[in-house]
Amino acid sequence: MAILVLGGAGYIGSHTVYELIGSGADVVVADNLETGHREAVHPQARFYQGDIRSRDFLDRLFQQEAIDAVIHFAANSLVGESMMNPLKYYDNNLCGTKVLLEAMVAHNVRKIVFSSTAATYGEPVNIPILETDPAHPTNTYGETKLAMERMFHWVGKAHGLRYVSLRYFNACGAHKSGKIGEMHQPETHLIPIILQVPLGKRKSVSIYGEDYDTRDGTCVRDYIHVTDLAQAHILAVEYLNRGGESDIFNLGNGVGFTVKEVIECARKVTGHPIPAISAPRRAGDPAQLVASSEKAKNILGWNPQYDDLETIIASAWNFHRKR
Numbered sequence: 001m002a003i004l005v006l007g008g009a010g011y012i013g014s015h016t017v018y019e020l021i022g023s024g025a026d027v028v029v030a031d032n033l034e035t036g037h038r039e040a041v042h043p044q045a046r047f048y049q050g051d052i053r054s055r056d057f058l059d060r061l062f063q064q065e066a067i068d069a070v071i072h073f074a075a076n077s078l079v080g081e082s083m084m085n086p087l088k089y090y091d092n093n094l095c096g097t098k099v100l101l102e103a104m105v106a107h108n109v110r111k112i113v114f115s116s117t118a119a120t121y122g123e124p125v126n127i128p129i130l131e132t133d134p135a136h137p138t139n140t141y142g143e144t145k146l147a148m149e150r151m152f153h154w155v156g157k158a159h160g161l162r163y164v165s166l167r168y169f170n171a172c173g174a175h176k177s178g179k180i181g182e183m184h185q186p187e188t189h190l191i192p193i194i195l196q197v198p199l200g201k202r203k204s205v206s207i208y209g210e211d212y213d214t215r216d217g218t219c220v221r222d223y224i225h226v227t228d229l230a231q232a233h234i235l236a237v238e239y240l241n242r243g244g245e246s247d248i249f250n251l252g253n254g255v256g257f258t259v260k261e262v263i264e265c266a267r268k269v270t271g272h273p274i275p276a277i278s279a280p281r282r283a284g285d286p287a288q289l290v291a292s293s294e295k296a297k298n299i300l301g302w303n304p305q306y307d308d309l310e311t312i313i314a315s316a317w318n319f320h321r322k323r
């Protein structure tokens, strides 16, 4: 039986496929290549190009392949874009998941691991954030991911489907081989944007807001290496295979860094001065997002390996320099 990775040509999806294949799994990848990259798909995975909003596409896929579990990354994920074009997010993230769940129920596939996000919490009431804390998203992206989690909950009750929702904090870094890494078009994420300066692609980095209530006035985020996230998906599938109940887990480092600290660390790693300029706040950005991942450690047995910011930025730098 194979594992179906939806969105397996994207950033976190492609890294998860590498780890799955490294662990000996049989892997099928589906991706519409709207934001994913065909060349990021591991050569040993069977690739299907198509969109999860197409029931015909999913039916053909489930008929052709013997799928045991689904890992679902196929969604749009940009906070800023989601505020300007919310219906794009409702359409792809929510309607796409509805079609996917209909197809899974019809083809008797009952296990799914799903990429959710820290953006489900909105402004946190506690730092570090626990899975039991209130979820009041401050942007459309987080709202659609929360709605997807609720959809899994009710569909699970009705049809015996079990899910694991993984709420990522700030995914970053790149595979140790340097073959795959983060490459969005357009790029909006902090670490790849910072690295565009030493690569000569931009003159400076903008700091979105210096008047937050944090130690240096800039936003605090919890940066977690993509290979550690990928490992968590494998552990989540194993958990469901053992009969584990549907559940939600945070995935983060438990350590927060400000935007200015990330820029300073990138200066050290690259040896480049990386000029930074002050810019207005970005809509929908909470001041601080830092995870408690104790639950994933205790229940899934997750053990992140790349928890040092310098190592994370160095792996991203290694990937971008090679491109």
Ligand code: UDP
Pocket (backbone or CB within 6 Å): 079, 170, 188, 189, 190, 191, 193, 205, 206, 207, 208, 209, 219, 220, 221, 259, 282, 285
């Ligand atoms: N950020 C910034 N300048 C940029 C890109 C991002 O100051 O050019 C800030 C952003 O406001 C947030 C943090 O960096 O506080 C991380 O943003 P990113 O988009 O990487 O991830 P998010 O937290 O939105 O998932």
